[in-house]
Amino acid sequence: MALDIKIxxxxxxxxxxxEKLTNEVVAENNYDATVTKVEDIMEIMTYNVLSTPALVINKQVMxxxxIPSKDEIKKQIEKFGNG
Incomplete structure (x- = not known):
């Protein structure tokens, strides 16, 4: 099942x-994931995020x-069993 990743x-x-780093990590590791950029302030607020950028995986703010390193992004994705 594809991961839903939001920036x-x-x-x-x-x-x-x-967004660039996350897309690179997904591509380099052949993760089954969709990366979406969310710029709408009202939608961002639904995640209780006051300080951006934020990485959200399957509706969980990680x-x-x-700005995390590519290794940190990879670790967060692998918490969802995609590694």
Whole structure:
């Protein structure tokens, strides 16, 4: 079953960096996942995220307020059994 990965952020450079890194990790590891960028503030608020960027996997906020390394993104994805 494909993972639903969302990058939450209003389009700032940090948010774009997290989106790029996440897409690279998914591609490099052949993960079955869909990566979506969410820029709508009202939708971001439904996740209780006040500090962006944020990485959401299957509706769970895994990282917020920082740009993680590719290794950290991979670790978060693998928590869902995709590794």
């Amino acid at each position: 939450l952020g209003p389009g700032c450079p940090k948010c774009k960096t997290l 990282i917020k307020g920082t």
